[in-house]
Amino acid sequence: MPYLLTILAYLLGSISTAILTCQLLGLPDPRTVGSNNPGATNVLRVGGKKAAAITLLGDLLKSLVPVLIAKALGLSYGWQLIVGFAAFLGHLYPIYYRFQGGKGVATALGVYLGIHLWAGLAVVGTWLFVAKVLKFSSLAALVATLLAPLYFYFFTSDGWLTLGLLLITALIYWRHRSNIRNLIRGAEGKIQSGDSTKN
Numbered sequence: 052m053p054y055l056l057t058i059l060a061y062l063l064g065s066i067s068t069a070i071l072t073c074q075l076l077g078l079p080d081p082r083t084v085g086s087n088n089p090g091a092t093n094v095l096r097v098g099g100k101k102a103a104a105i106t107l108l109g110d111l112l113k114s115l116v117p118v119l120i121a122k123a124l125g126l127s128y129g130w131q132l133i134v135g136f137a138a139f140l141g142h143l144y145p146i147y148y149r150f151q152g153g154k155g156v157a158t159a160l161g162v163y164l165g166i167h168l169w170a171g172l173a174v175v176g177t178w179l180f181v182a183k184v185l186k187f188s189s190l191a192a193l194v195a196t197l198l199a200p201l202y203f204y205f206f207t208s209d210g211w212l213t214l215g216l217l218l219i220t221a222l223i224y225w226r227h228r229s230n231i232r233n234l235i236r237g238a239e240g241k242i243q244s245g246d247s248t249k250n
Contacts, residue, residue, distance in 0.1 A: 053121070053130050057137045060117035064141025064158060067148060068109030069094050072102050082151075090153035092188040092242070110157035111164075114138035118165025128166060128212045135162030139219060143226065154226040156192040159219050163199060170206040174199045186241040189230035196220045 069089035095103035164171030182191035233239035
């Protein structure tokens with residue numbers, strides 16, 4: 052059962068909420084405008100808050116639901132992480148879109164919230180705080196996911212889980228490497244709807 056759930060989690064994670072939302076709302080394909088990234092921040096730029104909210108919720112749920120199923124089946128933290136990581140990988144490297152996906156922040160948040168609610172809420176709170184104060188979605192993601200393993204260790208004292216979560220952090224940093232360069236140069240676009248600035 053854990054193996055089947057892991058495969059299903061990857062297939063679910065591979066569904067692009069951003070692309071489907073833009074198609075349903077008659078918006079441009081997010082892979083062809085703005086930052087060309089099929090994620091909530093780019094959808095916010097090209098389609099506004101409603102489209103971005105739908106995208107964010109969908110990207111979060113496609114990892115949260117499989118992790119909660121794993122939890123309901125009584126699987127360990129390790130298996131919950133494996134299942135969530137499969138959904139996360141599906142978002143980054145979707146089988147339906149030639150393995151070209153998004154940056155994984157919302158899907159990672161679903162993994163965090165599913166494994167441990169309070170640790171997950173700490174990550175979400177960190178993202179919201181940095182995004183509200185500094186107005187950079189990418190910086191908020193980088194700070195929140197960097198602190199995520201520490202939050203989980205504080206709440207669970209599970210060293211292996213903490214190490215596993217570091218892999219999610221590393222992949223998010225890898226996917227945000229252009230954002231990191233822009234932040235260093237002072238060229239990173241801030242959070243705002245209707246803005247096609249590359250990010």
